[in-house]
Amino acid sequence: MKPALPARGARGWLPFAMLAGGLLLLAVLAFASLTQGLSHITVATAFDALIAPKDTPDHRVIHGVRLPRTAMAVLSGAALAVAGALMQSVTRNPLASETTLGINAGAFLVVAVGTVFWPGLLHQYAFLFAVAGGAGAALLVFGMGGGRKGTPIRIALSGMIVTLVLSSVTSALLLLFEQSTQGLFLWGSGSLNQNDWSGVRFAWPWVAGGLAAVLLAVRHLDLLSFGEETAQSLGHRVAGTRMFAMGAGIVLACVSVSIVGPIGFIGLLAPHIVKLSGMTRHAWLLPLSAIWGAVILLGADTIARGFTTSAVGELPAGAVTAFIGAPWIVWLALRVSKHAASSSGAESRASMQISLLAKRMPYPLLVLLFAALLILVSLAALMSGTLHLSAEQVLSTLLGHGKALHEKVLIDLRLPRLLTAASVGVALAASGSLMQSAVRNPLADPQIVGVSSGAGVGAMLLLIAFPALPAGWVPVGAFAGGLAAAAIVYAAAWRRGLSPTVLTLVGIAVAASGSALINILVVYAKLTLAPALAWLAGSTYARSWTELGQTLPFILALLPLAWWLGRRVDLLSFHDESATGLGLPVRRTRLLVALLAVLLASVAVAAVGAVGFIGLLAPHAARMLAGSNHRRTLLLSSLIGAVLLVGADWIGRIVLSPREIPSGIVVALIGAPYLVFLMFRSRAGK
Known part of the structure; x- marks a missing residue:
């Protein structure tokens, strides 16, 4: 794997310029951060508090609250930056960091578990809880991504999926x-x-000791850039250096997480x-990364506190850094794609070759089996609830011979909710x-490529902009956001031929x-958007005939078009040159297929x-059962998707009745074990 930036020697004055510039900017930001917050403090007062502290309210605020916060921002930024640099060196992956390797999500999950079940133990050993979660998540991502042979895109996707799974489990804990x-x-x-x-x-002590330890090993870390075989020929113990560097990176990242939470x-x-x-060279890379990491985090926190109000509160610094860092990933993606262009076709072909079952059932029998399963799950969902109905009562009511109360419950409440869940699945x-x-990668789904988060925004x-609008307008905003997110993705990838x-x-x-952006808006809106938060978790709660009427026509119009594109979609699984040689306009077809996928996802999210996860799990299950023919896979995966979401809605209603678990969280919890199995099974090189 080539680095995102070419290795070259820096001019003699440049490291010192970066050092002096970083320290100067850090000093300015540190001083500015002392003036930000709910209590307005002037520059003169902040300067006076540092030079000649007095027992005044403003000076007590600076020394007791703002100075510790500034020092914590410097320490956390330095720790996270050094951790990221070490992880990139170990994996030789320019996209590796505490965020993309799932360390933040793993640490957050284990801390949440400790908060619920062992609060006393967590209070004493929060750092150990965070390290356990972060290390476990990193090992899982590293293994799922193919180990040392994992490509940047696969590691990034593995980290994204692990983060989504762990975040879903954390969300379930927060709700329960x-x-x-x-x-x-x-x-x-x-x-x-x-x-x-x-x-x-x-x-x-942890940050200073960790940085000192890795600085003593800079020569060994430099050798990692030559590749494993070259480093071993020079007598270097590559495995030991990798283990030391990755361990140091995880510890540094988790020190920060255990105190200030996951900042990405x-x-x-x-x-x-x-x-x-x-x-x-690591002798300069590590200390300068520490300084500039402190600058970035302190600057983000200063910006966040600049928007602090008594009515809204303060924005989380982690949301600001994520918003700043996202364009950086776009830039890195474009740079990585230059080096990955020669191997992307081979990687894509290998990744799309999902192992099939050794003995497959006839396709018509599979369709009948999952259709019958959908009917059974739907019947169980219609029977379950505060008012339990027997199968005979459900069927009698649906045929128009039931009691008035049963008709009210089934026809007005449960049936539209069931049909909405099935159509969205x-x-x-x-x-x-x-x-x-379209993306030619089996790990892609609407949530991973940004459509779902765009719809949420x-x-x-x-x-927020139009609080007086009725709830029926929410799907309009979701639809517009999903399309806008997709437009950004495809516009950025257009110059690379929609690679x-x-x-x-x-x-x-x-x-x-x-x-x-969602985190920022949630904090900004405070508690006034509780219904919207439930919606963002992915819930079929209280869906009526209105939502079904808004969803079903689009699906009935788009699915036949997806079926009609069957042969063209099959050709997209080949290398671009091979598909072009067979007469397929690859870029135009890929854009059409992807836009159709975005439209379907936006309708569902709205x-x-x-x-x-349904868009990730259902197609894989269908492909393993029925092969890679698109038309067969489309029908079978649609049935599986309907079964998954109807089943998740049913389980979410009955597990903790009368409380409900959002369907999106249930789907994630059900699909997580299969997803981990799938990732290991489809690793590069299998």
Whole structure:
């Protein structure tokens, strides 16, 4: 894997210029951060508090709250930046960081588990909880992504999927244990709020010691850039260096997470800013990354506190860094694509070759089997609820011979909800099948390439800008947001010929940016958008004939077009040159297929919110059962998608009745084991 930036020697004065410029900017930002917050403090007062502290309210605020917060921002930024630089060196992957390797999500999940089940133990050993979660997530992503042979796109996708799965589990914990996990949402978005110096006192020995330890090993780290065989021929123990560097990176990242929560993209931004000047030797790369990481995080926190109001509160620093870092991923994706262009075709072909079952059932029998399963799950869903009905009562009521109460419950409440869930499951599964063919990667789905988060941003913006609009307008905002996100992805990838690698990586960037915007909007809107938050989790709760009427016509119009494109979609699985030689206009076909997938996903998200994983799981299950023929896969995956979402809606209603778990979280929890199995099974080189 070639690095995103070429290795070259920096001019003699450039490292010192980067060092002096970073330190100067850090000093300016540190001083500016002392003046930001709810309590307005002038520059003169802040300067006086540092030079000649007095026992006044403003000076106490500076020394007791703002100085610890500034010091924590410097320590966390430095730790995250050095961690990112180490991970990029170990994996030789320019997209590796604490965010893309799932370390933040893993640490957050284990801390949430500790908050719920072992609060006393967590209070004493929060750092160990964070390290356990971060290390476990990193190992899972590394293994799923193909190990040391994993390509940047595969590692990034593996990290994205692991992050989504772990975040879904965390969301379920937050919903099920609201009292125990109060305050974790803001911390989970990355909050630098400090009430005393305890966090700084805990963090600085770990950060200083970790940085000193890795600086002593800079010669060994430099050898990793030569490749494993060359380094071994020079007598270097590559495995030991890799283990040491990755362990140090995980510890540094988790020190920050255990105190201020998961703050993303610092480990991606800072090392690449340093590498832009040509400095790739670790003796300069690591300390300069630490300085510029502190600059980025302190600047983001200063910006976030600049929008602090008594009515809204403060924006989480992690959301600001994610919003800043997303365009950086787009830029990196475009650079990585230049080096990956020669191998993207081979990688795509290999990744699309999902192992089939050794003995397959006849296709008509498979269709009948899943249709029957859908009917059974639908019947169970119609029977279950606060008012339990027997199968005979359900059938009698549907045929028009039931009691008035049963008709009210079934016809007005349960049946439209059931049909909406089934139609949305069909749309998401069909969208995922089309998306995987267009992007030519089996790990793509609407949530991963940014459509779902874009739809969420559109819905939130509509509710905030026009609070008086009825709820029926929410799908309009979601539809517009999903299309806007897709437009950004395809516009950025157009100059690369809609390369599958670029489409996927830019989609990850747009998804990250959308998630950051959603966090910012949630904090800004406070508690006034509780219904919108439930919608963003992906829920079929209280869906009526109105939502079904808004969804079903689009699906009935788009699915025949997806079926008609069958032969062209099959040809997209070949290399671009081979498909062109067979007479297929590859770029135009890929754009048409992808836009059709986006339309189906936007319709689904507009109806029930950001339900994920169905577009990832259903097409894979269909492909393993019935082969790679698009038309067969489309029909079978649509049935599987309907079964998944109807089943998730049913399970979410009965597990903790009368409370409900959003369908999107149930789908993620059901699909996570299969997804991990799928990733290991389809690793590059299998």
